[in-house]
Amino acid sequence: MPATTHTRRWKTLALTTSAVLVGLTLPTVTASPASATTTAYDSTYYKNAVGKTGASLKSSLHTIISSQSKISYSAVWNALKATDQDPNNSNNVILLYSGVSRAKSLNGGDLGDWNREHTWAKSHGDFGEATGPGTDLHHLRPADVQVNSIRGNLDFDNGGSAVTGGGGSKVDSDSFEPRDADKGDVARMILYMAVRYDGGDGFADLEPDEKVNNGSAPYIGKLSVLKQWNEQDPPSAFEEKRNQVIYDTYQHNRNPFIDHPEWVEAIW
Numbered sequence: 001m002p003a004t005t006h007t008r009r010w011k012t013l014a015l016t017t018s019a020v021l022v023g024l025t026l027p028t029v030t031a032s033p034a035s036a037t038t039t040a041y042d043s044t045y046y047k048n049a050v051g052k053t054g055a056s057l058k059s060s061l062h063t064i065i066s067s068q069s070k071i072s073y074s075a076v077w078n079a080l081k082a083t084d085q086d087p088n089n090s091n092n093v094i095l096l097y098s099g100v101s102r103a104k105s106l107n108g109g110d111l112g113d114w115n116r117e118h119t120w121a122k123s124h125g126d127f128g129e130a131t132g133p134g135t136d137l138h139h140l141r142p143a144d145v146q147v148n149s150i151r152g153n154l155d156f157d158n159g160g161s162a163v164t165g166g167g168g169s170k171v172d173s174d175s176f177e178p179r180d181a182d183k184g185d186v187a188r189m190i191l192y193m194a195v196r197y198d199g200g201d202g203f204a205d206l207e208p209d210e211k212v213n214n215g216s217a218p219y220i221g222k223l224s225v226l227k228q229w230n231e232q233d234p235p236s237a238f239e240e241k242r243n244q245v246i247y248d249t250y251q252h253n254r255n256p257f258i259d260h261p262e263w264v265e266a267i268w
Helices: 009-021 054-065 076-083 145-151 180-196 223-232 237-250 263-267
Strands: 089-094 101-103 114-118 140-144 175-177 207-209 219-221
Touching: 054 180, 054 263, 076 114, 076 140, 076 237, 114 145, 140 145, 180 207, 180 223, 180 237, 180 263, 207 223, 223 263
Parallel strands: 207 219
Antiparallel strands: 089 101, 114 140
16 A cells, blocks of 8 residues: 655644744734645646646546545444554544544444544535435544534634543534644545535535534635644644545545645645
């Protein structure tokens, strides 16, 4: 299986810039474009996207990642047991938002169980559990039942009170903030969905925006915060392996923002 090699200079640049700006009052701070990464798929899978920016890059990526195999919602249970397997305990999965390692057998709807979290909330586009966006593994993750319920269909933003059992995640009346280790994951999952589902296939055109309280509209915010999270929390080995398992075994498409996190800034 081809290995993916990332250049992390973009994170260092972002953190250095952040440190320099502490204490300064500026009307606007524009993020520096991330340095280009290199992957084993650039000359094959991504060949029609490499070198592009903006709408052209987004359109090319949409065409590339829309070629995928789809699975049923019931099949998602077993798929998540493979995609999110705890690297230190093959009997467990790692839960989104909390980071807890929990037995694969504890999937269900009771307290103490884990269930299938739609990172792009189902109501934000009214796709429910339909094969397509409702079953796309690139945004479905195992999550603690109670923590998942607290997140509900809230938009993503910074701030709030600590979520019980949430591993450092926070919540307020109109938004949810994942724990630091999951911030980049969430951003890249949301932006994958925005590129993959653009109004075709009978589904809504999913887009990020700068609002919270989006409700049932096919939008999720806040884009500026998601971009910040993508910079702060670069793809981990767990996230990269997950992307590979989905590509190799299930959907045969990739989340391009895990392979190329700098493409977030290139598009948005």
